[in-house]
Amino acid sequence: MPLVKMTELLHAVPGNEYAVGSFNVSDMEMAMGATKAAEDLHAPLIMQIAEGRLRYSPLELLGPMMVAAAKRCKMPTAVHLDHGATMKTIRLALEIGFTSVMFDGSKYPLEENIEKTKEVVRLASFYGAAVEGEIGSIGGAEGDMAESDVSITKVEDAKRFAEETGIDAMAVAIGTAHGNYKKKPELRIDRLKEIAAAVDIPLVLHGGTGLTEQDFQNCLSNGIKKINIATASYDNSARTIKEVVQAKPDANYFDLSDAIVQGTYQNVKKHMLIFGLKGRA
Numbered sequence: 001m002p003l004v005k006m007t008e009l010l011h012a013v014p015g016n017e018y019a020v021g022s023f024n025v026s027d028m029e030m031a032m033g034a035t036k037a038a039e040d041l042h043a044p045l046i047m048q049i050a051e052g053r054l055r056y057s058p059l060e061l062l063g064p065m066m067v068a069a070a071k072r073c074k075m076p077t078a079v080h081l082d083h084g085a086t087m088k089t090i091r092l093a094l095e096i097g098f099t100s101v102m103f104d105g106s107k108y109p110l111e112e113n114i115e116k117t118k119e120v121v122r123l124a125s126f127y128g129a130a131v132e133g134e135i136g137s138i139g140g141a142e143g144d145m146a147e148s149d150v151s152i153t154k155v156e157d158a159k160r161f162a163e164e165t166g167i168d169a170m171a172v173a174i175g176t177a178h179g180n181y182k183k184k185p186e187l188r189i190d191r192l193k194e195i196a197a198a199v200d201i202p203l204v205l206h207g208g209t210g211l212t213e214q215d216f217q218n219c220l221s222n223g224i225k226k227i228n229i230a231t232a233s234y235d236n237s238a239r240t241i242k243e244v245v246q247a248k249p250d251a252n253y254f255d256l257s258d259a260i261v262q263g264t265y266q267n268v269k270k271h272m273l274i275f276g277l278k279g280r281a
Contacts, residue, residue, distance in 0.1 A: 002071070002076075003067060003070045003071050003077065003078070003079065003097070003099060004076045004077065004078050004099065005078060005099045005100060005128075005129070005130050006046055006078040006080055006099060006100035006130045006132070006168070006169065006226075007100070007130045007168045007169070007202075008076070008078070009044045009046065009076060009078055010168075010169060010202040010225045010226055011202070012044075013202075013225050016220060016221045016222065016223065017276060018220060018275055018276030018277055018280055019205075019216075019219070019220040019224050019225055019226060019227045019275045019276070020044055020045075020046055020225065020226050020227070020275070020277070021043075021045070021046065021226075021227055021229060021268065021271050021272050021275050021277060022046035022047075022048050022080060022082070022204075022226050022227065022228045022229070023045070023046070023047060023048065023228075023229050023230070023233060023264075023268050023271075024047075024048050024049060024050060024053070024082060024228070024229070024230035024233060024234075025047050025048070025049060025062075025066065025233075025264070026049065026053055026056060026057040026062065026234070027057060027062070027260070028065055028069070029237075029257055029258075029260035029261045029264065030233065030237065030260060030261075030264045031047060031065065031066055031069040032069070032261045032264075033233075033237075033260065033261040033262065033263065033264025033265035033266075033268060034047055034233075034264055034265070034268045035047075035069055035070075035072070035073040035075075035077065036261070036265050037264075037265050037268035037269040037272060038073060038075040038077065038268075038272070038281070039073065039074050039075055040269065041269060041272050041273070041277060041278045041279070042075065042278065042279050042280070042281045043075060043272045043277035043278060043279070043280055043281050044075060044076045044077070044277065044280055044281045045070075045073065045075055045076070045077045045078070045268075046077070046078045046079075046080050046226065047066050047069065047070060047077060047078070047079050047080065048079070048080035048081065048082040048228070049062060049063075049066065049081065049082060050081075050082040050083040050230065051081065051082070051083055051084050051085050051086070051089050052083060052085075054089070059089065059092055059093060059096070060092070060096075063079075063092070063093060063096035063097075063098065064096055064097075066079050066098075067079050067096060067097045067098070075281040076281055078099045078100060079097070079098045079099055079100075080098060080099070080100045080101070080102065080132075081093040081098050081100070081101040081102060082102055082228065082230075083102055083104045084101050084102050084103050084104060084120070085103075085104060087119070087120070087123070090103060090120055090123065090124075091123065094123065094124060094126075094127040094129055095127075098129065099129055099130065100124075100129055100130035100131065100132060100168070100169075101120065101124055101129060101130075101131060101132070102131070102132035102133070102134070102171070103116065103117050103120040103131065103132075103133055103134075104133075104134050104171075105117050105133065105134065106134045106135065106136065106137045106151075106173075107137070110135075110157055110160075110161070113133075113135070113161070114160075114161060114164050114165055117131070117133045117161075117165040117167060118164070118165050118166070120133075121165060121166050121167060130168040130169065131165075131166075131167045131168055131169075132167065132168065132169040132170065132171060132204060132226075133161065133165055133167040133169075133170055133171070134170070134171040134172075134173075134206075135153050135157055135158050135161040135170060135171075135172065135173075136151050136152055136153030136154070136157070136158075136172055136173030137151035137173055151173055152173050152174065152175065152188055152191060153172040153173045153174065153191065153195060155191070155194045155195055155198050158170065158172060158195045158198060158199055159198045159199055162199040162200070162201050167201065168201060168202070169201060169202045169203070169204050169225070169226060170199065170201055170202070170203055170204060171203075171204040171205075171206050172191075172192065172195055172203055172204070172205075174187055174188040174189070174191055174192045174205075174219075175187045175188050176205060176206060176207030176208070176211070185207075185210075185211070185215075187211075187215060187218065187219070189218050189219070189222055192219065192222050192223055192224070193222050193223065195223065196222060196223025202225035202226060203223050203224050203225060203226075204224070204225070204226040204227075204228065205219050205224045205226070205227045205228065206228045207228075208227050208228055208229045208232070208271070209229060209230065209231040209232040209235075210231075210232075213274050216274050216275065217274075220275065220276070227271075227275060229267070229268070229271050232267050232271070233263070233264050233267045233268065236263045236264070236266060236267040237259070237260045237263030237264055237267075238263070239263065240259040240260070240262055240263030240266070241256055241259045241260065241263070243259075244256065244259045
């Protein structure tokens with residue numbers, strides 16, 4: 001199956017029937033688990049890595065492997081840079097062959113976020129790649145990035161941001177946060193509805209780990225087309241490794257490697273089913 005653009009997957013969503021899962025991977029085993037889940041469910045897949053995780057998985061090494069895994073997958077698969085913070089990393093991802101990049105300019109004032117995002121859009125267009133931007137602040141911490149507070153996206157800011165930047169997808173802040181929640185999030189579905197009515201591009205939900213199945217359904221039925229999952233896969237892989245070691249104290253490298261594949265597979269498959277992705281490829 002050819003490597004596809006993120007926009008091909010998001011624009012294929014009819015109405016609010018389902019949302020495409022975008023799953024972070026940090027090594028070959030996680031990529032194998034994610035693609036296996038997609039193939040078993042006949043589901044589209046977005047694989048991504050966040051810039052804040054690159055200390056553990058250098059993009060020069062991980063990126064080509066992700067692209068190769070996507071090309072090897074029998075289901076349509078896009079490869080995405082999540083939370084790109086620097087032009088150097090964004091350019092490298094595009095040169096490697098990522099079909100989309102996210103520029104996270106949420107820490108900047110609106111005007112500066114718009115200008116910096118426009119610069120990324122110009123660069124990505126040279127490579128034929130799509131761009132995701134962020135308006136508002138989703139909060140929490142993604143990898144090595146500094147933790148930030150949630151700042152709910154304003155409708156007028158979202159409309160202006162989408163129109164002036166020319167982005168292909170937009171991450172919005174409606175009360176979610178990256179990482180594991182310390183308390184139950186209060187989702188602003190009312191604000192999501194308002195934003196969805198005001199813009200014509202696919203909306204993205206970050207901070208999916210820890211949300212309930214009903215939370216996800218409320219989001220995808222009200223305009224979310226892409227849902228990011230990272231921490232849940234990392235946590236489930238770590239949990240599976242511990243279970244293997246507990247059951248088999250003399251477990252070798254290959255036992256643990258397979259545990260990562262299985263841990264990722266289980267989590268990706270679980271969320272794909274929640275997102276309504278079975279049979280959508």
